[in-house]
Amino acid sequence: MIDGKAAAAAITAGIAERVAAEGVRPGLAVVLVGDDPASAVYVRNKSRTAERCGFHSVQHTLPADTSEADLLALVDTLNTDPAVHGILVQLPLPSHLDASRVIAAIDPDKDVDGLHIVNAGRLAVGDPDAIVPCTPLGAMHLIEDVRGEDLSGLRAVVVGRSRLVGLPAALLLTKRNATVTIAHSRTRDLERLCAGADILVAAIGRPEMLKGAAIKPGATVIDVGINRIDDPSAAKGTRLVGDVAFAEAAHAGAITPVPGGVGPMTIAMLMRNTLDAALKAARR
Numbered sequence: 001m002i003d004g005k006a007a008a009a010a011i012t013a014g015i016a017e018r019v020a021a022e023g024v025r026p027g028l029a030v031v032l033v034g035d036d037p038a039s040a041v042y043v044r045n046k047s048r049t050a051e052r053c054g055f056h057s058v059q060h061t062l063p064a065d066t067s068e069a070d071l072l073a074l075v076d077t078l079n080t081d082p083a084v085h086g087i088l089v090q091l092p093l094p095s096h097l098d099a100s101r102v103i104a105a106i107d108p109d110k111d112v113d114g115l116h117i118v119n120a121g122r123l124a125v126g127d128p129d130a131i132v133p134c135t136p137l138g139a140m141h142l143i144e145d146v147r148g149e150d151l152s153g154l155r156a157v158v159v160g161r162s163r164l165v166g167l168p169a170a171l172l173l174t175k176r177n178a179t180v181t182i183a184h185s186r187t188r189d190l191e192r193l194c195a196g197a198d199i200l201v202a203a204i205g206r207p208e209m210l211k212g213a214a215i216k217p218g219a220t221v222i223d224v225g226i227n228r229i230d231d232p233s234a235a236k237g238t239r240l241v242g243d244v245a246f247a248e249a250a251h252a253g254a255i256t257p258v259p260g261g262v263g264p265m266t267i268a269m270l271m272r273n274t275l276d277a278a279l280k281a282a283r284r
């Protein structure tokens, strides 16, 4: 079992120590539009973790009917605020707002989510100044703990091709010399493909879609899915599951649980990206 919660706690503790030692005060602004309950939890956790790390932490909560012009104006204000080094607009946005336009408005040097096209391009060409999306960065951290830095000779399959997880995860694995295949909803014979993977990254967003037969014995399985399903036996009537059928994965070499796997690492990596952005701004 890969303990993402413990790894994330160790990383954020290290960040808090560095903030105290280096005399910088990283600033993180988190923007939430609307009242999606899951997004509200994630945003609250981000702001609280930022405070625990000693950051200047601001949260902007806007009503669901906020206009794009008003959201862009807020982004613009944050872009020019010298106390803010990282800006994050929580996704998904309400459907009348164009997420691509909003992300494009963020200063790439403050885009601690790594979603701006400039950061995606920097990552694609291997520019060390790229800000890398938090979830794949956290996933790589966990993979490195199990497999080491060099993944030469290992086959990796990434299931999912999103800008937030699948595509950057594939690039990061390639950079570490893994032989990478990106699979998705239209991939034929997905189970057989996955069963050949030494490293399997599941980022599909479908509850327990990958069964035991999709997992190679000894494989490192990184389950990025966070899906809430009905469970009458649970106190709340629901529970969280990943994209992998965890109960069928006992033959994996190492696996991230859901909850307690990649999710907490996403927030820890956001803190790291914000600290790095603040240190770079101080150097500039």
Ligand SMILES: Nc1nc2c(c(=O)[nH]1)N[C@@H](CN(C=O)c1ccc(C(=O)N[C@@H](CCC(=O)O)C(=O)O)cc1)CN2
Pocket (backbone or CB within 6 Å): 041, 042, 088, 089, 090, 091, 092, 113, 134, 135, 164, 226, 240, 258, 259, 260, 261, 262, 263, 264, 265, 266, 267
């Ligand atoms: N702007 C962004 N929006 C979204 C991102 C993102 O990286 N940037 N990722 C996801 C949501 N997300 C962070 O925003 C996120 C999801 C889950 C967790 C987490 O710690 N999950 C816990 C379980 C929490 C629960 O009980 O619900 C776990 O897995 O242990 C952190 C962050 C979409 N939007």
